[in-house]
Amino acid sequence: MSTHANPGYAIEVRDLVTHYGPRKILDEINFTAAQGEIMVIMGGSGSGKSTLLRHLLGLHQPTSGSIKLLGKDITKMSADEMFDLRKNMGVAFQGGALFNSMTVGENVELPLREHTKLDDATIKIMSRMKLEVVNLAGFEDLMPSELSGGMIKRAALARAIVMDPKLLFFDEPSAGLDPVASAELDDLILTLRDAMNMTIVVVTHELESAFKIADSITVLDQGRILMSDRTAAVRASDHPRIRALLDRTPRSDVLDADEYMDRLTREAS
Amino acid sequence: MPKLPAAPGPLASFVAGIGLRAVDAVREVGYLSALLFEAFYWLLMGHRRRQPVRLRAIFKEAVGVGVNAIPIVGLASFATGMMLAIQGIYSLRTFGAEDQVVLGIALSVTREFAPLITGIFVAGRSGSAIAARIGTMQISQEIDALRVIGINPVRYLVAPLLAAMLLTLPALTIMSDLLALLGGALYCAGELSLPPAIFFSRVFEALVIDDVLQGVAKGLVFAVVITLIGCGNGFGVTAGAEGVGRATTRAVVLGSIGIILADMVFTFLTSR
Numbered sequence: 001m002s003t004h005a006n007p008g009y010a011i012e013v014r015d016l017v018t019h020y021g022p023r024k025i026l027d028e029i030n031f032t033a034a035q036g037e038i039m040v041i042m043g044g045s046g047s048g049k050s051t052l053l054r055h056l057l058g059l060h061q062p063t064s065g066s067i068k069l070l071g072k073d074i075t076k077m078s079a080d081e082m083f084d085l086r087k088n089m090g091v092a093f094q095g096g097a098l099f100n101s102m103t104v105g106e107n108v109e110l111p112l113r114e115h116t117k118l119d120d121a122t123i124k125i126m127s128r129m130k131l132e133v134v135n136l137a138g139f140e141d142l143m144p145s146e147l148s149g150g151m152i153k154r155a156a157l158a159r160a161i162v163m164d165p166k167l168l169f170f171d172e173p174s175a176g177l178d179p180v181a182s183a184e185l186d187d188l189i190l191t192l193r194d195a196m197n198m199t200i201v202v203v204t205h206e207l208e209s210a211f212k213i214a215d216s217i218t219v220l221d222q223g224r225i226l227m228s229d230r231t232a233a234v235r236a237s238d239h240p241r242i243r244a245l246l247d248r249t250p251r252s253d254v255l256d257a258d259e260y261m262d263r264l265t266r267e268a269s
Numbered sequence: 270m271p272k273l274p275a276a277p278g279p280l281a282s283f284v285a286g287i288g289l290r291a292v293d294a295v296r297e298v299g300y301l302s303a304l305l306f307e308a309f310y311w312l313l314m315g316h317r318r319r320q321p322v323r324l325r326a327i328f329k330e331a332v333g334v335g336v337n338a339i340p341i342v343g344l345a346s347f348a349t350g351m352m353l354a355i356q357g358i359y360s361l362r363t364f365g366a367e368d369q370v371v372l373g374i375a376l377s378v379t380r381e382f383a384p385l386i387t388g389i390f391v392a393g394r395s396g397s398a399i400a401a402r403i404g405t406m407q408i409s410q411e412i413d414a415l416r417v418i419g420i421n422p423v424r425y426l427v428a429p430l431l432a433a434m435l436l437t438l439p440a441l442t443i444m445s446d447l448l449a450l451l452g453g454a455l456y457c458a459g460e461l462s463l464p465p466a467i468f469f470s471r472v473f474e475a476l477v478i479d480d481v482l483q484g485v486a487k488g489l490v491f492a493v494v495i496t497l498i499g500c501g502n503g504f505g506v507t508a509g510a511e512g513v514g515r516a517t518t519r520a521v522v523l524g525s526i527g528i529i530l531a532d533m534v535f536t537f538l539t540s541r
Binding site for chain 1: 406413414419
């Protein structure tokens with residue numbers, strides 16, 4: 001794999017290493033996502049997928065390595081460049097992260113109000129259009145606390161896409177939703193890719209949803225990448241860890257006695 | 270964190286504990302100073318960085334922290350003025366100098382009580398509310414959401430609040446001055462048969478502009494203290510709902526003690 005910038009990649013992560021305090025969370029992460037594809041980052045709890053997402057969003061500074069979004073390395077960017085790039089990024093957080101002091105409509109309008117000089121009427125129309133896309137038309141005057149879990153996620157999605165971003169990040173779209181709401185959200189993600197040609201990164205641990213929407217899948221385990229490939233290749237993989245994840249078998253780690261002792265005694269010093 | 274010796278004795282760990290707390294305290298003061306600097310930076314330079322602090326946001330905060338505090342600050346000030354009159358007349362009566370109570374009330378209200386009462390009440394009302402609001406936003410990822418939208422949280426949350434506090438606290442202090450004097454005047458009218466008009470004309474004879482300005486300046490200092498301690502504790506929340514509760518308590522306690530300490534230093538520097 002070449003290390004120079006490839007304009008075809010919307011996301012290109014090279015040799016990413018991150019720490020939380022003294023503990024290494026991500027190790028030697030390498031993967032790419034092409035323009036207009038849906039990349040699913042999959043892994044169990046504690047695999048580091050949330051940390052990876054936070055780094056992709058530029059919320060943390062990695063220990064080493066590079067993260068290129070739309071061809072630009074966000075680890076070396078100035079605040080102003082990052083500010084410009086953020087107009088091309090949309091993020092839907094796991095719990096929605098809607099601003100509780102604002103109505104749904106005001107939440108969706110906020111990026112437009114901050115980044116554009118459009119007049120009030122245009123902003124309102126544009127945000128209503130996006131609420132229409134996520135099937136929340138007519139809900140703009142409600143407060144986030146008056147919405148159900150699925151509606152909150154869809155409203156968050158509307159806010160994420162209101163600037164028509166080139167990159168969309170979605171954290172655990174199906175977490176906490178019933179199967180029907182979850183399937184609807186999956187369809188919505190597919191529509192967004194097809195209709196707006198967005199590159200979409202979805203972080204999830206839901207297998208069914210992952211295989212339904214993914215063009216390619218990156219499997220994380222204990223801070224390392226097990227595999228990053230097209231969906232079919234991941235499905236066919238015979239890597240024992242990936243099989244365990246796909247077949248939902250519990251982990252059967254061989255216990256390393258020395259490492260175990262070290263873990264038990266380390267915190268006390 | 271620095272490594273401690275394997276098994277420190279009780280004295281060593283006591284000293285180490287003091288040292289670690291001192292380091293934490295210095296770190297917090299440093300953090301709050303940076304927060305203050307950044308908030309002023311956005312207030313002054315926001316337009317140039319295409320992230321202006323909006324007037325509408327400042328006014329909204331000003332209503333929340335200032336206008337809505339008028340009834341409680343007013344009531345407390347009125348009662349304090351009356352209390353000062355009662356105590357003043359009682360203690361001055363021993364010297365047969367009840368008439369001098371006007372001077373005492375005028376000076377202590379404008380230089381000390383009005384800014385202090387305003388500061389303590391705003392810290393109690395708003396310091397905790399700010400910490401709770403920002404802390405809740407922190408744990409529900411709303412702060413992250415601001416950042417990924419490209420909105421600097423300090424610019425959006427701290428700067429308008431700081432501006433609102435700097436505008437409203439001096440104004441509240443002057444209102445508190447007037448209401449405390451009114452409380453004193455009414456009590457003196459009853460107890461000493463001193464007409465309020467005469468009370469006020471003596472007050473204005475006794476006061477120089479510096480007395481009032483000192484109170485107003487204290488209001489500005491308290492505005493900074495309350496804002497920074499409220500916001501700083503809110504941003505520091507990590508541990509869920511319990512963390513929000515802890516931050517709120519901390520914001521009120523540290524805010525109030527911060528105001529009293531700042532008052533002491535300020536008075537020491539300006540009143541000798």
